[in-house]
Amino acid sequence: MELKQILVFMDNLEHSADRLELAIDLAKRHRATITGLKVAVHPLIPMRRGHDKEAGEELAQLFRERTAAADVKGAWITADAKALGGGVVEAISHYATFADLVIVGQSEHGSTERRATDFLPEKVVFGSGKPVLIVPYAGRYKSVGRNILVAWKTGRESSRALSDALPLLQAAESAHIFEVNPSNDEVADMEGLRRYLASHGVKAQVETSAITELGIGDVLLNRVSDEGSDLLVMGGYADLHFGTYVLGDVAKHVLRHMTIPVLMSH
Incomplete structure (x- = not known):
């Protein structure tokens, strides 16, 4: 695309x-x-x-x-x-x-x-x-997508967000794929992600992290700050609440406390 x-x-x-x-x-x-x-x-x-x-x-x-x-x-x-x-x-x-x-x-x-x-x-x-x-409603953002962090969690929503972000990733100066608290199978998936992105001309660094003290949303926002990212890409996971789909806790937390633009797909 x-x-x-x-x-x-x-x-x-x-x-x-x-x-x-x-x-x-x-x-x-x-x-x-x-x-x-x-x-x-x-x-x-x-x-x-x-x-x-x-x-x-x-x-x-x-x-x-x-x-x-x-x-x-x-x-x-x-x-x-x-x-x-x-x-x-x-x-x-x-x-x-x-x-x-x-x-x-x-x-x-x-x-x-x-x-x-x-x-x-x-x-x-x-x-x-x-x-x-x-x-974000606070701050000014004249440019986006030069240093991208992709929040990864094996599943449909992350896969969709990654595919949707390909045009931006291909034009980015740097790209990082980051997953918090992955299972052993999900760690193995990261090399597949690297190969997939490389086939589309994207050279990305992949990283996993085991965190127990902080919530995943805060971990992602901290990583954004550490990397100096100007765009966070993530899937919009949905929970069913009284018959209506609402964002999952991680995505909801990120959108409430976001400090840079977020590209989200469902």
Whole structure:
């Protein structure tokens, strides 16, 4: 797979500008096209509707100005959530059909206000069928994918994430595959992973670690810091909770405390 179509979700000016910068960086390196997506949710309060319309116009202008200045092909879409039969997640998942990568922002924690974007990243991971690049709401990230850490756990989700990340891994300056507390069989799998990546032109270092004191999520975040990684790739494992699939504890912890962008697939 090549990275040729990037979908970036834009919902507010400050954080959307950061996501757009990342999308532009990736588009220039992979000769890709960017689609900017704003979802109209039709608030009940008339004043709020007017504010959302004005914000949408500002986002569209920002998108067109930034892509033109970077000489990157771009297309802007304002989607009607109701027309697509749902809310923000359903709209993003619909347009993800036509993209190789979806870029969204991390959910903000600690607010008492309910928002349409609460738990949005994990819902898009489950609903879009595409790799999702989640950008932290704190900090600025102008580039991504030069030093990649892949969190590995033998299984479908990690396998899917690794395959989805191949275009980024092939363009990376360095790549590390890291597994915490593997079984003996999983240790043996690491050499197979090395050969698989080498067949795709990716020279990766593989490493396993036995940890008992820290949670796996914290171990991954510490390794990100130690390696100076600018992207974490991981599978989005799902647990069934009261009839609804939710992210497993490790992925949930990483998305809550992430310090760099995370590429997640399910």
